[in-house]
Amino acid sequence: MHDLRTLRDHLDAIRDRLGPRGADVQWETLRKLIEERRALTGRVEQLRADLKKGSDEVARLKREKQPAETAVAAMKAVGERIAEGETALRTIEESLSDLALRIPNLPHETVPVGRTAEENREVRRWGAPPLLTAPPKAHWDIGEALGILDFDRAAKIAGARFAVLTGAGARLERALINFMLDLHTTEHGYREVMPPLMVNRLAMTGTGQLPKFEEDLFRLRDEDYFLIPTAEVPVTNLHREEILNESALPVRYTAYTPCFRREAGSYGKDTRGLIRLHQFNKVELVAFTKADQSYEELERLTGHAETVLQRLGLHYRVMALCTGDMGFSAAKTYDIEVWLPSQNQYREISSCSNFEGFQARRAGIRWKGAGGKKDSKTEFVHTLNGSGLAIGRTLVAILENYQQPDGSVLIPEILRPYMGGMARIEKE
RNA sequence: GGAGGGGUGACGGAGCGGCCGAACGUGCCGGUCUUGAAAACCGGAGACCUCGUAAGGGGUCCGCGAGUUCAAAUCUCGCCCCCUCCGCCA
Numbered sequence: 001m002h003d004l005r006t007l008r009d010h011l012d013a014i015r016d017r018l019g020p021r022g023a024d025v026q027w028e029t030l031r032k033l034i035e036e037r038r039a040l041t042g043r044v045e046q047l048r049a050d051l052k053k054g055s056d057e058v059a060r061l062k063r064e065k066q067p068a069e070t071a072v073a074a075m076k077a078v079g080e081r082i083a084e085g086e087t088a089l090r091t092i093e094e095s096l097s098d099l100a101l102r103i104p105n106l107p108h109e110t111v112p113v114g115r116t117a118e119e120n121r122e123v124r125r126w127g128a129p130p131l132l133t134a135p136p137k138a139h140w141d142i143g144e145a146l147g148i149l150d151f152d153r154a155a156k157i158a159g160a161r162f163a164v165l166t167g168a169g170a171r172l173e174r175a176l177i178n179f180m181l182d183l184h185t186t187e188h189g190y191r192e193v194m195p196p197l198m199v200n201r202l203a204m205t206g207t208g209q210l211p212k213f214e215e216d217l218f219r220l221r222d223e224d225y226f227l228i229p230t231a232e233v234p235v236t237n238l239h240r241e242e243i244l245n246e247s248a249l250p251v252r253y254t255a256y257t258p259c260f261r262r263e264a265g266s267y268g269k270d271t272r273g274l275i276r277l278h279q280f281n282k283v284e285l286v287a288f289t290k291a292d293q294s295y296e297e298l299e300r301l302t303g304h305a306e307t308v309l310q311r312l313g314l315h316y317r318v319m320a321l322c323t324g325d326m327g328f329s330a331a332k333t334y335d336i337e338v339w340l341p342s343q344n345q346y347r348e349i350s351s352c353s354n355f356e357g358f359q360a361r362r363a364g365i366r367w368k369g370a371g372g373k374k375d376s377k378t379e380f381v382h383t384l385n386g387s388g389l390a391i392g393r394t395l396v397a398i399l400e401n402y403q404q405p406d407g408s409v410l411i412p413e414i415l416r417p418y419m420g421g422m423a424r425i426e427k428e
Numbered sequence: 429g430g431a432g433g434g435g436u437g438a439c440g441g442a443g444c445g446g447c448c449g450a451a452c453g454u455g456c457c458g459g460u461c462u463u464g465a466a467a468a469c470c471g472g473a474g475a476c477c478u479c480g481u482a483a484g485g486g487g488u489c490c491g492c493g494a495g496u497u498c499a500a501a502u503c504u505c506g507c508c509c510c511c512u513c514c515g516c517c518a
Contacts, residue, residue, distance in 0.1 A: 004477095041478060045487045052487090055499045059446045068498080075498035243438090243475085366475095378475075 001100055001362045008034045014106065020115065020324060021104050033096040040092065044085040051078045101205065102212050105358040107323045108295075108332040114322030120335070121322065126306065127315035129339050130401045136341035139399040140273040143169060145407055146427050149274070160271070161263060161278045163392075168425045172398070172411070173281065175418035176391050177256050180283040180308055184388060188304045190254035190285060195234030197257060198225040203237040206363030208329035208355075218260045218278075227260035231284035232385045239288065241364040243378055249367055250289040250297060254388065257282065274392045275347065281391035287384045290367065291357065294382035295332075298354040302334045305350040305388040311414045314397050315339040317346055331356040336389075338397045349393045352386025359383045 007014065007030070015027050054075040061068040112121045143149030148169025154162040165173050184190040204210040204226055209217060218227040228234055235255050244251065259282050270276035285304060289297045302318065309316045321333040330353040337346035360366070360380040368378045402410040408426040411419055 038478080041487085045478065048488085049486060051498080055446070058498050062446085072498045077498095079498070245438095 001358065002103055002106075003361060004034065004096075004100065007100065007103075008038070014103075017106050018104060021107075021326075025103050026099055030096070030099050033092055033099065037089065037092050037096060040085060040089050044082060044089060047078055047082045047085065051075060051082060054078065098211065101210075101362070104328045105331050105355065107326060107330075108354070108356075110320075111326065111332050112320055112322040115324035116322075117325045119322040120319045120325055123318040123320050123334065125315075125317040126310060127313070127339075129315050129341060132341060132403070134405045136400060137403060138273065138342040139340075139396045142399045142403050142407070142409060143274075146409065146425055148172075148425065151272075158278075161276065163274055163277055167428065168419075168422065169395070171419060171422075172415070172425070173391055173395055175415050176394050177281060177283060178418050179311075179415055180388060180391075181254060181256055183308060183311070184254040184283070184285060184304060188252075188254075188285075188307075190252045190304075193231075193235055193238070193253045193255040195228075195231060195238070195255055195257065197228050197234075197260075199228055199234050199237065200225060203233055203240065206237045206240050207233045207359050208362065209233065212328065215264050216262050218262060228257060229261045230259050230282065230385075230387075231255040231257040232286060235284065235286040236359060236365075236383050236385065237363055239363075239365045239381075242366070244288065244365070244367040244381065246290075246367055246369045249381070250287055250293065252288075253286045255284050255286070257284070274396050277392065280393075283388050283391065285352075285386050285388040288360075288365065288367075288381045289384070291379065291382050294354050294356060294384060297382075297384055298332065298334070298352065301384055301386050301388075302336070302350075302352040305336055305352055305386050308389050308394075309336065309338060309349070312394070312398065312412045314394075314401055316349070327351075327353065329353075329355050329358050331358065334386075338393070339401065340397060341400050341403075347393065347396075349397065350387040350389045353384060355383045355385075357382055 002014065011027065011031055011034075015022055015025070018025075054071060058068050058071050058075065061071060112119060114120070140149060140151065144151070146168070148165060148167050150164040150166060151162075154164045157164075181192060185192050198220065201210060201224055204217070209226075209229060217229060219225070220227075234257075235253050238253070239251070258279055260279050263276060263278060266276060274280075285301050287297050287301055306316070306318070316336055316338045319335045319337060321330075321335055326333050333351060333353040335348050336350040336352070338349040339345075340347050357380040360383055365381050365383065366378045367381050398412065399409055402412065404410060404424075408424050410424050411422055416423055
């Protein structure tokens with residue numbers, strides 16, 4: 001969410017900078033509500049000041065045993081006017097915050113301008129595609145042939161867009177989770193978190209999934225809880241309505257969680273395989289920093305996600321998303337795309353974003369210096385997060401990039417200790 | 429699910445319906461003292477909204493929301509959360 005004063009003073013500039021991203025925002029209603037709120041707030045506050053003085057006067061009269069009927073009657077009238085004003089003010093503020101919560105974040109000045117993914121800018125590449133002697137097979141063919149992936153039975157017990165991993169497949173998934181968590185906690189300095197997988201409406205609003213994107217979420221029927229679409233939600237909201245101590249910053253967390261997404265509107269896309277499921281595993285990186293350090297942190301965090309791919313020996317490229325392809329809350333986003341031989345293209349495996357103060361303002365996450373001096377005013381933190389990495393897609397990349405002509409799949413060196421020494425997945 | 433207790437500032441912990449943004453203690457910041465530190469003493473320090481170029485002014489906040497009243501941290505009701513005991517349970 002944007003700061004209301006900034007919004008009031010620079011509404012046109014913000015609308016211009018958002019361009020097409022702000023197309024469905026009701027700017028004029030917003031402008032009107034902001035003005036109405038300001039005017040009404042002033043009036044109500046003046047009345048409350050009158051009431052306070054008047055009530056003190058009543059108290060004085062009663063102490064001095066003087067008649068107070070006139071003053072009491074006058075204050076009763078003032079009280080009624082305040083009640084009316086407050087009711088009106090509440091209505092205005094509800095409409096206002098509903099509108100304001102639907103305005104996307106402003107892109108950072110370094111974000112390339114564009115409308116679609118076509119206009120994303122490649123930042124760098126690492127490694128090279130593997131040299132395969134046979135035409136590459138798709139991961140679902142490889143996995144089903146090896147007996148480690150089962151989509152038919154997943155459909156039987158759940159439905160489309162679910163998968164069952166068995167045997168070495170399940171173990172590989174678990175190995176990837178453990179490898180990534182170990183890397184981030186021991187070498188990159190993140191604190192491991194295991195959060196709830198269901199969160200309330202406030203948490204979803206804090207990170208920006210609500211109110212605008214409710215149709216993307218799974219919601220419980222009898223409770224107002226939502227299944228998390230990413231660990232970003234519970235982990236960022238750990239510090240909702242908190243004032244962090246300056247000495248604690250930057251705060252860095254990593255969390256493994258399953259993620260749940262409706263995938264509404266993606267019918268027909270990636271219907272086969274593990275690429276797009278209603279439930280998938282992910283190791284997430286989350287950071288809280290001071291405002292002047294968040295872009296440095298974004299580079300760091302993206303680098304941490306890249307390290308995972310480098311250790312696994314998987315070829316990838318890093319893309320700076322253009323203004324039109326970025327998510328609602330982000331100010332700048334890098335996508336990391338891994339090479340998939342069967343598709344002959346790069347596919348997103350991580351998305352790392354700086355949200356600046358956008359989520360912090362929604363969630364009330366601030367920081368303050370130690371000194372009780374005037375120079376230690378409270379400020380909103382900047383929040384960041386990125387996948388480090390999406391586990392299922394990493395498994396896809398391993399199956400496809402390490403496939404052998406005989407149908408087996410080599411296991412990257414770094415994972416072998418996590419696989420009980422196994423070097424290759426073969427049909428059992 | 430049943431019974432009882434409780435939610436106050438960074439923390440602990442007071443608070444006759446008006447003089448309470450809130451005693452007291454700890455912690456924190458600055459100062460005095462000291463070779464330095466500690467102790468002691470003195471002083472300071474919450475968050476948010478709003479008007480104002482500023483200095484400064486006004487308002488809100490004692491879990492959340494309604495209500496009673498001229499006036500609510502204090503009274504009433506609903507909700508949320510925490511604790512103890514019982515039941516159930518991985």
